[in-house]
Amino acid sequence: MKELQRRIDRMIIHLGGYWRPLSGLARLLEEAGEVGGALYADDRVALREELMDVFVISTCLANQYAITLTNQTTDRDETKEERSYYRLVREAGEVGRILNAYEGDKKLKASATPGSLQRHIEAVQQAVMELADMNGFDLFAEIASLIEDKSSRDFGRFDHTPDPITEDSVRTYRSYVEGRYWGGVKAKPFEEVSRYREREGHLARFLKIAEVEGLDGFVIRQPEPPFQIDRSIETDLQLAAPFAVEIERHGTDTFWIVRKQG
Template sequence: MREIQQQVDHMIIHLGGYWRPLSGLARLLEEVGEVGAALYEGDSAALDEELLDVLVISTCLANQYAIRLDAPKTPDGDVPVHVTYYALVREAGEVARILNAYEGDKKLKATAKPGSLQRHLEGVQQAVFEIARTIGLDIYASIGALVEAKSSRDFGRFDHTPDPITENSVRTYPLRAEGRYWGGIEAKENESFNRYIEREYNLHRFLKIASVEGLDGFVISPPVSGWDLTAAKHELPGVDVQKENFGNGNFLVIRHVN
């Protein structure tokens, strides 16, 4: 699954960037519906394509929250396709419920715990793999060709949308591979920290969901002139703010304090 996540990430960057999460969710639910339509109509070619689309879009959502997906398990025994499809719909609905709380108008539950989004995205993919196995579709053999086709067919089709998983700060942060980090937009030279956080709306998203989603930190590359760490901590009470230096890179790392 790690290889698939990397393939999808490269494709999305090539196409211009990730969709906003709720837009990605709409696409996921659309594709789940199209899987149902293909099953209802008995269209095997369409079913293959739509299953792969569900896999790609659910992987996009996982990448956006820095989730490292586990490979689906091989089920014990055969389950009728329609029953597995019900499981796919159920898991997609749970993903929608969580993302509505993360990104929409629904409030986060006080009992929400880290890991739920990963579990339900993996549930979506488990159902995809089970249906694929039943109909004889080799997901691993097919995904590469799909990514290549989409990279060519959809180039220039979507507008660029900045995303905290694609910012240069997090892509160059040396410890990213050891944790789950988001990155901040590029700071302007001589820009004050309080002005920066006014326009960096993803930091507000991070502070809202970091503890429940299990994100480890928000990484910013300060301007060359730097920021006063005391001022940064004053603007963000209740979180841990640290300067970290690696080689020629300077980073400001914001971590949620439990």
């Protein structure tokens, strides 16, 4: 599954980058509805295609939150398509509820459960695998050809959307350090930290969800010449406890890593 996530990530980068999460969510719900349409019409060809689309889009959402998915196997006790489809719709709705709190106007509950996004995305994929198995589809065997087809057919179709999982800062840092990290936009030489904070939208999202989602840190690559600090790094970045900045050097690069302390 980890290698499949990497291949889907490479495909998405090739096509122009990830959708904004709420746009990805809209596509997930659309495809879940199309699975229902294929089941209703008893169209097995369409069903295979829609199940693969649900699997790929849900994997993209997992990638955007640096989630490492586990392999989903079918539940042999599940024998009815309707029950598995209801599970797919229910779990897609749970993904929607969480992402609306992460990315939309809905506030996070104080009782938000750590790791819940991964659990519900994996439940979506388990329902997909059950439906595929009931209909004799070897979904994993067909995903590779889907990736090849989309990489050639859809190249240049989508506009590039900045995303904290695709920024050069985090991609470079993760070549040195493994973990669940997001990254900031490219900093300008001599840029004031407070000014960088004003135009850096990813950091606010990170601070909102890092604790509940279990992200390991937020990566900012030091420009050359370096940042200009007014008061302190934490103050200029508007960080509140329990977050602080750790400075790391890897190769020729200097990184500021915003991490939860304690």
